Amino acid sequence: MYCQICNSKLIYYKWYDNHLFPKSANGIIKKLLPWFDFLIPDKFQILKKFSKANIFKGKVIVCKECGYGTMETPPTQEAIKKYYEYNYWQNFRERNVKPTTHGDVYDYLQDLRAGSQIFLVNSQFDLKNIMRTLEIGAGPAFASQLLRNRFKNISMYVCEPGTSWDRYYQMRGLHRIANFFPFDTNETFDYIHTSHWLEHVLDLRKTIYALYNVLNDGGCLFVEVPNTPEIYWELPIGDTPHIHFFTVQSLKAIFEEYHFSCHYIDIFGTRLGKTTQKPSYEQDSVTEGVWIRAIFHKPNQKHTR
Numbered sequence: 001m002y003c004q005i006c007n008s009k010l011i012y013y014k015w016y017d018n019h020l021f022p023k024s025a026n027g028i029i030k031k032l033l034p035w036f037d038f039l040i041p042d043k044f045q046i047l048k049k050f051s052k053a054n055i056f057k058g059k060v061i062v063c064k065e066c067g068y069g070t071m072e073t074p075p076t077q078e079a080i081k082k083y084y085e086y087n088y089w090q091n092f093r094e095r096n097v098k099p100t101t102h103g104d105v106y107d108y109l110q111d112l113r114a115g116s117q118i119f120l121v122n123s124q125f126d127l128k129n130i131m132r133t134l135e136i137g138a139g140p141a142f143a144s145q146l147l148r149n150r151f152k153n154i155s156m157y158v159c160e161p162g163t164s165w166d167r168y169y170q171m172r173g174l175h176r177i178a179n180f181f182p183f184d185t186n187e188t189f190d191y192i193h194t195s196h197w198l199e200h201v202l203d204l205r206k207t208i209y210a211l212y213n214v215l216n217d218g219g220c221l222f223v224e225v226p227n228t229p230e231i232y233w234e235l236p237i238g239d240t241p242h243i244h245f246f247t248v249q250s251l252k253a254i255f256e257e258y259h260f261s262c263h264y265i266d267i268f269g270t271r272l273g274k275t276t277q278k279p280s281y282e283q284d285s286v287t288e289g290v291w292i293r294a295i296f297h298k299p300n301q302k303h304t305r
């Protein structure tokens with residue numbers, strides 16, 4: 001067995017259960033729910049989300065050199081699709097945006113995470129030529145809407161499973177292009193935004209290859225993923241089922257292998273393991289923040305005669 005990113009043979013195994021089911025009342029309930037899945041009505045979507053999460057279990061293979069981790073036996077693509085289509089977003093949408101009542105048309109301005117992501121991209125990358133954007137695992141696509149606030153004429157595409165967002169997207173001028181990435185298309189984009197999505201994909205290499213192919217030359221890709229350095233494995237941090245676990249070193253390495261150039265990468269957010277009522281969205285490279293934010297760039301191709 002070796003690391004799928006850096007090929008190192010220095011690997012160790014960690015049980016993922018500490019993260020799926022942290023040692024708390026909440027964790028115990030999450031652990032018991034799968035046994036009662038058949039009793040839980042579909043309308044209790046939050047419970048359903050946890051009662052079906054036991055498809056993500058077992059050991060994670062972690063690399064001692066670059067820090068990358070991946071599930072030893074991830075669920076099948078079929079099971080993953082079913083999980084996200086069935087449970088994942090519906091409750092979130094109900095809580096956060098209310099398309100049926102037209103909601104607050106400026107809802108995207110109040111989202112601190114999307115706001116700080118787009119602030120970072122704007123300050124680090126010259127976006128003035130962007131015309132077409134793609135947000136993957138978009139939910140309400142707040143990041144895209146923030147970009148449009150500044151670049152009025154951009155066309156915004158989103159990739160998101162299910163039809164529950166369709167009315168909202170229609171109202172906001174967002175085009176839902178597919179349920180899952182990669183998808184068959186001739187379209188290409190100048191800017192791609194992914195926030196807390198990459199850690200959920202099954203085939204990481206296929207995904208990064210496809211990202212490169214749909215990004216235009218000179219284009220920009222934003223990636224935010226959870227930061228999982230060594231200390232993460234010792235902490236009972238509950239997280240949504242993840243298949244990949246990144247460090248700055250491993251995230252940068254895998255994108256560079258696919259010819260992206262790393263324009264910016266750093267650690268953000270509240271320190272790992274520190275519970276706080278008010279999450280921080282600030283850069284926190286000195287300590288061990290909970291997220292990695294990266295901006296990758298697709299260099300202009302050199303044309304030779």
Ligand SMILES: [Zn+2]
Nearest residue numbers: 003006063066
């Ligand atoms: Zn490695």
